[in-house]
Amino acid sequence: MRARAGTAALLLAAGLLTACGGGGGEAGGPVEITWWHGQVENQAKVIEELAAEYNKAHPDVRIVPAVGTTNVDEMLQKVQAVLAGGKAPDIAYMYGTWSPVLAKTPKVYDLTATVKAPGFGWDDFWPSERAVAEVNGKVVGIPAVVDNLAVIYNKKLFDAVGLSYPDKDWTWDDFRAAARRLTRDGVYGTAYPVTGTEDTVWRFWPQLWQQGGDILSADGRKSAFNTPQAVQALDLWSAMARQDKSVYLDQNGEKFLPLFQSGKIGMVIAGPWALLDIIDHKIDYGVQILPGHNGDHQTIAGPDNWVVLDNGARRAQAAAAFLTWLTRPEQDARWTLGLGNLPIRKATTALPAYREFTEDFPEIDVFTANLDNATKARPQLPAYPELSEKVGNAIAQALVGGTPAQQVLTKAAAEADKVLERSR
Structure with missing residues (x-):
């Protein structure tokens, strides 16, 4: 996942999905399963190949891949529209941030029995994946893609200033010092x-978690991010941006990776999705886990899911059986590794295909190992996108506008509490 999903779309979906009814299955003959994947080019080709293989081995089922939308960002809205007309797909690719909304409708098939069945191997998926797939005891999806945040750095720029490459024990103070050293001659440190x-x-959340903090109170009724530790974390970034001048502040979010690829930024906090373009630009890069606080190097993961829409028991069960097959290590290697994504299952890392994958994507195994550092997930609340917007604006005000961290976080917490109150 990259950070995604608009507040308006999620709030609209909360109402529309809840209002939709179920569909029926065929009385006889092969059961047809419509698969909306939202993928294009190489991803779509792999989808077609997997569907054809499954159909050949299972003549009683016909998996029909259909783009549905060429932009996954629009998948929820696309599904909303067809749900209103009673023609939902059987399987759809959904961002993990949509799980709280999807959990509120009976039209989303509960996959709990599927993932708990003997032989499925639910424990073989990383905890961060399972946490996003399950909402209040209901499994709303089976992981399709997983990622996490780490630091990608330009070795050439480190060498140019005589700076040692970061090690797995580095701290945020080390990160700041490295960014300051790297900043020179039109190059930003980060x-x-x-x-x-x-x-x-x-x-921002990993720095909060690393210090023992959390986003919400234990009962989920109040914000909990306005703490001295959070202020300290935001103050660090403010000092780097405004005093050290070592941070390129990307106000549209689309420039910092191309600048890294052109050798103008020394370090970026990004996910494995960034490596393909970096490799294409022939950057001599390294990957290291996030800097830590007192030895805690927690990161954040952004899993996405395959969601089953309930179009009758026969179709829903057939769709669930297909996803069981699709997410086995052998198929996982073809769907994820073949496209430059991390494995969704631990067992996949034992396959020869994974060794080849690490050769094609040097140091991507750091991202895979980093999944063990993704021990928490963002709150599974429909109101989370609106809460996130308040925090995002606060961070921008501190870094771009220079407003004190304590001031912006206090305001954001008050606004977040109002959001949470309205959502109850």
């Missing part, structure tokens, strides 16, 4: 997207 969206916010 970057931060200050769009005010989730792309801004999810880069």
Whole structure:
């Protein structure tokens, strides 16, 4: 996942999805399963190949891949529209941030029995994946893609200033010092997207978690991010941006990776999706886990899911059986590794295909190992996108506008509490 999903779309979906009814299955003959994947080019080709293989081995089922929308960002809205007409797909690719909305409708098939069945191997998926797939005891999806945030750095720029490459024990103070050393001759040490969206916010949460903090109170009724530790974390970025001048503040979120690829930024906090373009630009890069606090190097993961829409028991069960097959290690290797994504299952890392994958994508195994550092997930609340917007604006105000961290976080917490109150 990159940070995604608009507040308006989610709030609209909360009402529309809940209002939709179920569909029916065929009385006889092969059961037809419509698969909306939202993928294009190479991804779509792999989808077609997997569907054809499954159909050949299962003559009683016909998996029909259909784009549905060429932009996954629009998948929820697309599904909303067809649900209103009673023609939902059987399987749809959905961002993990949509799980709280999807959990509120009976039209989304509960996959709990599927993932708990003997032989499925639910424990073989990383905890961060399972946490996003399950909402209040209901499994609303089976992981399709997983990622996490780490630091990608330009070795050439480190060498140019005589700076040692970061090790797995580095701290945020080490990160700041490295960014300061790297900043010279038109090169920024690092970057931060200050769009005010989730792309801004999810880069901040790990620093809160590393210090023992959390986003919400234990009962989920109040915000909990306005703490001295959070202020200290935001103050660090403010000092880097405004005093050290070592942070490129990307106000549209689309420039910092191209600048890294052109050798103008020394370090970026990004996910494995960034590596393909970096490799294409022939950057001599390294990957290291996030800097830590007192030895805690928690990161954040952004899993997405395959969601089953209930069009009758026969179709829903056939769709669930297909997803069981699709997410086995052998198929996982073809769907994820073949496209430059991390494995969704631990067992996949034992396959020869994974060794080849690490050769094609040097140091991507750091991202895979980093999934063990993704121990928490963002709150599974429909109101989270609106809460995130308040925090994103606060971070942008501190970094771009220079407003004190304590002031912006206090305001954001008060606004977030109002959001949470309205959502109850």
